[in-house]
Amino acid sequence: MTLKRGHLLDLESLTAEEITLILDTARSFREVIDRDIKKVPTLRGITVVNLFFEPSTRTRISFELAEKRLSADTINFSKATSSVQKGESLKDTIQNIEAMRTDMVVIRHSSPGAAYFLTQCCNSKVINAGDGAHSHPTQGLLDLFTIREKYNIIKGLRVLIIGDIKHSRVARSNIWGFRKLGAQVAICGPSTLLPYEVEKMGVDVFTDLDEALEGIDVLNILRIQTERQDAGYFPTLREYTELYGINSERLKRLNVGFTIMHPGPMNRGVEITVDVAESTDSVILEQVTNGVAIRMAALYLLMANEPIPSREGVLS
Amino acid sequence: MRVMSEKKKLIEVMDGPSLTRTITRIAHEIIERNRGAEDMAVIGVRTRGALLAERLVATIEEIEKISLPLGLLDITLYRDDVHTRLEQPIVQKTEIIFRVSNKVVILVDDVLFTGRTARAALDAIIDFGRPKCIQFAVLIDRGHRELPIRADYVGKNIPTSFNERVVVKMQEQDEVDGVYIEKPVEE
Numbered sequence: 001m002t003l004k005r006g007h008l009l010d011l012e013s014l015t016a017e018e019i020t021l022i023l024d025t026a027r028s029f030r031e032v033i034d035r036d037i038k039k040v041p042t043l044r045g046i047t048v049v050n051l052f053f054e055p056s057t058r059t060r061i062s063f064e065l066a067e068k069r070l071s072a073d074t075i076n077f078s079k080a081t082s083s084v085q086k087g088e089s090l091k092d093t094i095q096n097i098e099a100m101r102t103d104m105v106v107i108r109h110s111s112p113g114a115a116y117f118l119t120q121c122c123n124s125k126v127i128n129a130g131d132g133a134h135s136h137p138t139q140g141l142l143d144l145f146t147i148r149e150k151y152n153i154i155k156g157l158r159v160l161i162i163g164d165i166k167h168s169r170v171a172r173s174n175i176w177g178f179r180k181l182g183a184q185v186a187i188c189g190p191s192t193l194l195p196y197e198v199e200k201m202g203v204d205v206f207t208d209l210d211e212a213l214e215g216i217d218v219l220n221i222l223r224i225q226t227e228r229q230d231a232g233y234f235p236t237l238r239e240y241t242e243l244y245g246i247n248s249e250r251l252k253r254l255n256v257g258f259t260i261m262h263p264g265p266m267n268r269g270v271e272i273t274v275d276v277a278e279s280t281d282s283v284i285l286e287q288v289t290n291g292v293a294i295r296m297a298a299l300y301l302l303m304a305n306e307p308i309p310s311r312e313g314v315l316s
Numbered sequence: 317m318r319v320m321s322e323k324k325k326l327i328e329v330m331d332g333p334s335l336t337r338t339i340t341r342i343a344h345e346i347i348e349r350n351r352g353a354e355d356m357a358v359i360g361v362r363t364r365g366a367l368l369a370e371r372l373v374a375t376i377e378e379i380e381k382i383s384l385p386l387g388l389l390d391i392t393l394y395r396d397d398v399h400t401r402l403e404q405p406i407v408q409k410t411e412i413i414f415r416v417s418n419k420v421v422i423l424v425d426d427v428l429f430t431g432r433t434a435r436a437a438l439d440a441i442i443d444f445g446r447p448k449c450i451q452f453a454v455l456i457d458r459g460h461r462e463l464p465i466r467a468d469y470v471g472k473n474i475p476t477s478f479n480e481r482v483v484v485k486m487q488e489q490d491e492v493d494g495v496y497i498e499k500p501v502e503e
């Protein structure tokens with residue numbers, strides 16, 4: 001089976017079979033990153049541009065490692081040290097970089113649809129590494145992978161996503177991904193941070209955390225995006241922690257096992273306490289390790305599925 | 317892509333019992349050449365090569381009364397046609413949980429054809445460490461090499477034409493043991 005698409009833009013457009021193919025492939029790559037020599041020659045000669053218009057630690061390093069472990073050449077672009085400061089547009093930026101014969105672009109941008117826009121103005125294969133509040137497909141996939149490794153099956157699990165759903169591309173990617181693989185998804189947060197008509201995505205909506213926690217297997221705790229709270233979505237951080245913060249007392253009351261996920265970066269003591277983040281139920285660092293394998297799988301499957309148009313005739 | 321006519325016929329070139337005898341003979345040749353099976357490891361190329369490797373290990377262990385490490389190798393990531401193939405094989409897991417360094421590694425595959433799989437497998441093994449040597453065992457050598465590669469142990473040489481296919485069936489996967497040549501039928 002082959003991934004029949006040239007780009008990875010969101011999870012909404014992927015079928016359950018395509019998602020499963022990526023997860024299965026990532027499993028083989030997980031073996032590669034646990035080797036002594038963590039490198040295979042698969043993407044030798046391919047150049048990948050990491051186009052980051054927003055700050056990132058995990059995703060950016062994860063993509064770069066994934067590319068290097070597949071033997072691709074990598075170029076790192078960051079907005080602050082580029083000609084974007086002189087007013088160069090996204091379209092001009094990518095067309096100029098591509099003119100130097102690059103093959104793939106990984107883009108992180110604050111505008112929803114930025115990754116899609118790139119597919120319209122360049123020939124490279126595009127992977128979305130987060131576009132505004134829209135989508136972050138590789139994060140959704142690595143969350144699915146981590147949970148599937150632990151439970152062996154996604155179908156029938158009950159997943160609760162807590163926090164700032166409104167601004168969260170991770171939440172959207174998780175909702176699409178988990179629902180496609182047959183999990184039951186619920187969300188919980190202050191009503192000001194729940195998107196309008198979110199129940200149409202097929203999720204149960206809660207504003208009371210203790211009520212939402214009943215019968216849940218997996219908790220995905222989102223970061224409170226302090227940089228996006230100027231509009232006053234909740235009165236104070238302390239109140240948020242009181243109502244929606246995950247701490248061990250709250251979890252103990254339910255007397256069942258949970259798996260704790262967090263996409264990072266964590267605000268320790270705000271949405272999650274230190275003891276929960278570092279408990280044996282937490283798979284937070286496991287998520288980060290698996291992220292490299294997922295990104296290797298995505299790069300490999302996109303690159304392997306068809307000859308690159310711009311390179312036709314050059315290859316033989 | 318290889319173009320073939322719709323109709324094909326299968327000709328048996330090796331039946332179940334002779335496949336077993338061939339594996340036994342190769343096991344003896346390996347032991348003879350290496351004066352035993354000390355510091356030896358066997359690595360099979362997925363899928364049929366891995367099954368052959370399992371049987372080869374069982375046979376050598378029975379003869380020599382020792383236990384041998386067995387590794388399974390998926391060479392997909394080492395192929396030289398990643399960006400040119402239309403249909404990609406699923407990447408399977410590689411399982412080599414022992415150190416290959418300073419070992420006599422017996423690489424096992426079912427059919428030796430162009431030699432490209434063997435080339436990929438050699439690179440993959442060397443990425444795990446530095447074996448003392450690598451010896452190559454195949455069930456069938458069908459000719460048509462595109463690289464300077466030869467096998468140390470050959471079950472059977474079968475001259476073929478390029479548009480034929482050699483099909484190895486093994487009980488674990490195909491419910492029957494045997495080797496067949498698939499010929500396109502002239503219309």
